[in-house]
Amino acid sequence: MEITSTEAQNNFGRYLKLAWFEDIIITKNGKKTVVVRRYEEPGKDVSVVAEKAEIYFWDQEKITYEDFLMLSESSENRYEYIDGEVYLLASPTYDHQCIIMEISNVLYNYFKGKKCRPLTSPFDVTLSVSDNKNVVQPDMIVICDTENINEKGRYTGVPTLVLEVLSDSTQKKDLLKKLNLYLQAGISEYWIVNPWRKEVYLYCFAELDIREYRVYQSSDTIKSLYFEGLSVPLEQLFS
Known part of the structure; x- marks a missing residue:
């Protein structure tokens, strides 16, 4: 997801939540400058987790329906949204x-x-x-x-x-x-x-x-x- 530096300043908390699911790329004057990314513990094999049919972020905060729409419409990933919680779907077997x-x-x-x-x-x-x-x-x-x-x-x-x-x-x-x-x-x-x-x-x-x-x-x-x-x-x- 790409946003301008102005959007980041005005809605930082909102995009911080969305960074759980997608990298947030911040642009300034049309150029990519900063990436906000969810932190992963050192040594954690993210590639193995990502291959599963679904990932659920148990420790993430709930997000609004409007924020979910922003996330899903700007992403190539497939998501579900139930009771404010987001599920990431991958390819079936x-x-x-x-x-x-x-x-x-x-x-x-x-x-x-x-x-x-x-x-x-x-x-x-x-x-x-x-x-x-x-x-x-x-x-x-x-x-x-x-x-x-x-x-x-x-x-x-x-x-x-x-x-x-x-x-x-x-x-x-x-x-x-x-x-x-x-x-x-x-x-x-x-x-x-x-x-x-x-x-x-x-x-x-x-x-x-x-x-x-x-x-x-x-x-x-x-x-x-x-x-x-x-x-x-x-x-x-x-x-």
Whole structure:
């Protein structure tokens, strides 16, 4: 992120927080002069940490939604923003993408010619809970309110179905934080794919509560509780 020396002087505290996630390059008279960078302890292998599917800065201060937008719009990295906390996302694994491809093929065929549309990440979804805005990039979503795509191609609605594939570093967030966020935001159905146990956990939400919860294993076939006739055999998913 590049800012002028005037911006740095007027909003130093703001950019100091953003330096947790991106180097802040300060320019003067059009020339790059100073870099503000997050300090790393000597001997820490940053390259190993950066290869993980997600990094969460546990000791960083929360930032505002406006600052998050500034960060994400000026960066080539992918971020999520939940309850004021920032998550850095990296490229998914081969197995992760194979699972997404299998599910996306089923969803594409099921929804072909219907109003609802399946979409895959990266695609920002902004969800409001108690007037607090959160920005996530689920692995897959199904949206039935396509009228909420604005003139910039941004989605401003609430998906009907959300799907996440767990990874070593995202499972706590997907199983806890996102579960609660999706429930509170008004999403109807949440699928969680566990690639190690070869299981799928399906939550059906209604009236801000879990109406039904199912676990699919082995040779089971996942059956949507919201979309009649939508099903995915687990053997196909994990083949």
